[in-house]
Amino acid sequence: MSLEDPVVITCAISGALANREQCPAIPYTPEEYAAEARRIVDEGGVHIHIHARTSAGVPSYEAADFTAIHDAIRAEVGDAAILNFSTGTVGVSVERRVAYLQACPPEVAALNMGSMNYAKYSARRKDFVFETVFPNPFGEIIALLKAMRELGIKPEHECFDLGHVGSLVPLLDMGLLEAPLHADFVLGVTGGVPATARNLAAMADNLPEGVDAHWGVIGISRVQWTLLAAALSLGGSVRVGLEDNLYLPDGTMARSNGELVGRARQMTLDAGRRPATVQEARALLGLRERAGAAA
Amino acid sequence: MSLEDPVVITCAISGALANREQCPAIPYTPEEYAAEARRIVDEGGVHIHIHARTSAGVPSYEAADFTAIHDAIRAEVGDAAILNFSTGTVGVSVERRVAYLQACPPEVAALNMGSMNYAKYSARRKDFVFETVFPNPFGEIIALLKAMRELGIKPEHECFDLGHVGSLVPLLDMGLLEAPLHADFVLGVTGGVPATARNLAAMADNLPEGVDAHWGVIGISRVQWTLLAAALSLGGSVRVGLEDNLYLPDGTMARSNGELVGRARQMTLDAGRRPATVQEARALLGLRERAGAAA
Amino acid sequence: MSLEDPVVITCAISGALANREQCPAIPYTPEEYAAEARRIVDEGGVHIHIHARTSAGVPSYEAADFTAIHDAIRAEVGDAAILNFSTGTVGVSVERRVAYLQACPPEVAALNMGSMNYAKYSARRKDFVFETVFPNPFGEIIALLKAMRELGIKPEHECFDLGHVGSLVPLLDMGLLEAPLHADFVLGVTGGVPATARNLAAMADNLPEGVDAHWGVIGISRVQWTLLAAALSLGGSVRVGLEDNLYLPDGTMARSNGELVGRARQMTLDAGRRPATVQEARALLGLRERAGAAA
Amino acid sequence: MSLEDPVVITCAISGALANREQCPAIPYTPEEYAAEARRIVDEGGVHIHIHARTSAGVPSYEAADFTAIHDAIRAEVGDAAILNFSTGTVGVSVERRVAYLQACPPEVAALNMGSMNYAKYSARRKDFVFETVFPNPFGEIIALLKAMRELGIKPEHECFDLGHVGSLVPLLDMGLLEAPLHADFVLGVTGGVPATARNLAAMADNLPEGVDAHWGVIGISRVQWTLLAAALSLGGSVRVGLEDNLYLPDGTMARSNGELVGRARQMTLDAGRRPATVQEARALLGLRERAGAAA
Numbered sequence A, B, C, D: 001m002s003l004e005d006p007v008v009i010t011c012a013i014s015g016a017l018a019n020r021e022q023c024p025a026i027p028y029t030p031e032e033y034a035a036e037a038r039r040i041v042d043e044g045g046v047h048i049h050i051h052a053r054t055s056a057g058v059p060s061y062e063a064a065d066f067t068a069i070h071d072a073i074r075a076e077v078g079d080a081a082i083l084n085f086s087t088g089t090v091g092v093s094v095e096r097r098v099a100y101l102q103a104c105p106p107e108v109a110a111l112n113m114g115s116m117n118y119a120k121y122s123a124r125r126k127d128f129v130f131e132t133v134f135p136n137p138f139g140e141i142i143a144l145l146k147a148m149r150e151l152g153i154k155p156e157h158e159c160f161d162l163g164h165v166g167s168l169v170p171l172l173d174m175g176l177l178e179a180p181l182h183a184d185f186v187l188g189v190t191g192g193v194p195a196t197a198r199n200l201a202a203m204a205d206n207l208p209e210g211v212d213a214h215w216g217v218i219g220i221s222r223v224q225w226t227l228l229a230a231a232l233s234l235g236g237s238v239r240v241g242l243e244d245n246l247y248l249p250d251g252t253m254a255r256s257n258g259e260l261v262g263r264a265r266q267m268t269l270d271a272g273r274r275p276a277t278v279q280e281a282r283a284l285l286g287l288r289e290r291a292g293a294a295a
Ligand SMILES: [Zn+2]
Pocket: A012, A015, A049, A051, A086, A088, A110, A243
């Protein structure tokens, strides 16, 4: 990747943790997802990362919910966005996760590349708000990769530390991955790689040598905007969205995913780079072009 | 320095190389300098780097020209900006450079920290547009440092490569420097350090250990905006201005220095950081507060 | 830490995975541990990391075995080595681990700083030899830290990835740690940070700012010797020993831990550095000097 | 380059600055050069970097002296070493330097890739021992490259800072260089890149992307041995020799170049790497194999 490459602007439209009491813009129903997707596309986003919810807003791992949301978004934006399903969660079996991929195969599915402590610390309380082990053993990774390959789904390798990036190497050697790789580096989780520009560069530097790859940054909480500047200066792509961070750089709460995407788009331009069209994004991620695709 | 520090926005108001045929906004007369300084201050710039010109626009190393420009700016903006004189040039003796510092001591003066090839290459022509040796021997550096110390002028250490940063160490050991150091890293000159975010981090990492220091980035030509994103994500400060780059990120020519400063200010905010007030900038650079200082 | 600091040479005397069929030099009985400890000290090792075994060689977490081995070594080498107990294992409760620390408090105890995938991949077989989740949740880390503090034991922070180093920050903020920190960076486990010199530097760069710390490298398998060269050039300390790697750089199997330590000592000298005396090592690790200590 | 590559051990046999009063092992006559070359080859060195001297030991830029030394070495060691002539000096015209290359074209010639301050500072005296500008303008670099190309001589790019490495890019674009590039990174000169392992990695990281290249380290003065450890851990090759450093790691003066080479060879093996045979070295540097070559 280089600074000449266009920037794939991804939006994590909903997530599973926050709810509408915390941020009224979080979509619950398929119609709300579709309306947010429209705003994302209108502001320059070309890649939408989806966690499903029931229409009451409860996180869901049911194929029916994923399908309804997927189809509503596709109906609204056509081929103007790449759709991406989360597979990352604690306590939901691989089988259930594969089931919704089978029911409605998205173009891309996110894949957590390793295990880690996943915690949130409060400096004010001098204590952890929560802390858990986030287990993603190689066995599950391999099972998900095999399912994705059968279904023609491109894996997005979510890496929370250097070891997760390094874990691509044996999987490549086993023939489970196909270039170009698409990796996203998640910074800012306590237990994962600390959120600095230098560490982001280290993540990119650990991508397998001699294998074509595309990478972006996912910044959790308010350090996100600083990490966007870092990724843009390092030749990477970027993700924003209500899953990762509810606030604009000035600290006000976003009124929509589109508002966050618009800000990311402006930062991309200001850094002397260019947002990718959806066709360019599909090419960078190694996806087939879609028939009637239009930016 | 840390991401919590406010960002000192510097503007190189004029330079000596480009002229008004290339960019109509370049100031020539003291009045024009003052008007540009006003725009800079209004847009959030707090530190103005000055090369003198005669009123016809010819680069000048005469004390009278530096004084006239300095006084016109000061009359216009009061203490709302730190004023900074260039001392970097080829073929002008140290004595002449010291003479204008003595005639009108600015708060800060720029100081080139080493020798290098200084060139511009044209990929289109497959040849160098120009190439020269830019000599800044330690003897001259020491003479300028001694003059600045006598005059109460803070040196801004302009470093074009890692060796220039490393050259601070013997000068510190000789007792010629006082913390906090104020260093600017110049990237993008052929012959100097290549303009990448990783190299900018390496420059900062070479600052002397255990000595308080403030640093910023100076990006030459269009890669400047990408380097601003890098500096903001690494905890550094930034410089823009018509000396370094005539164009906005979208490729249109700037209509004033203020327009460039305004864009830098927006990028600072978008990266989750905060522009320094002039008082904060004076504190970061280790300058005395000025009597009637007002942001 | 700097290149001027002496190098603490640590030896992981036994480990729990390999057995005497694989390497006849692995000690089983307290007497054998003591004899190996003597060889370690004679060759320049000053810090011995211990996993207990029964006299039949079976890994043990019984206080009696730890105590017998500890006392045998102490009787043999006196204060000429810092003794260090492992607390890292899968499937042994925190209570049992604390029990042997209480029964016989060593000067230092190793502490795994996070969770991860822990695997071994065979490029020949194109498959994993084993793969598991190595869980070290914050809750267990905190419980072990509190026990160590009560017992006057210095924690050795074993970090397998950048996130593990970053996890020191909340623990410092909670007041659970005391400077100087003593961290060891473990490279070369599939699932953990890939074993490169650049990644070792990144580990060191992530140590908490402004807190005095000492660090060393632990390299797993044959890349160990290359990582020793890296650590020596970066200002770090080193660990060798039959737990980590059975082979000398030339590929022949070590006939004793002493042989491995002797090689590490020679590399230390060749890299222009100096092995620490046991007193220096105690000072670097923030340990009390012991009454009759002698190098 | 990778850690799997064999290590090219280069020896700078004589240099031009030190004399026999400082170190009795420095060769003056062609016979002495040949005897030292024999010791170098016997200890594992495969690449000999030569500054000529008159038989009285005075540095010489005369074709006759270069030729006599070259031929004496070749007569002694046959094809068992690559011979390399220095072209770096202050105050000797490009024409004179080209003249000795023409008279006796070596396989490789060193080429300084940029200008810099070149100084030596004494912390004891709190003053510079000497300081000068070392000018190597692009014009001279290009003239030397053209001469080398005509003569079938491989350039060794001696880079004293990141900007010197970056200067390869326009020269590549002009078609003046041929892959594989052969670069040596010189660390430890005051005015050039500070001598740290991290800076050595940064130098390697600035090699032109997508162009096959081989690199080594040249460490000036006693930090040399630490830099050897760094280069070995980063996948690079190494240079020792009486030009760079007169002392063994333990501080005793070397009794011959061979003694220094032997130490470098041992460090190479200890770091888990393998010294290159002369055939492998010629392949890595992109040289033609020589008829009767024998390691
Ligand atoms: Zn998600």
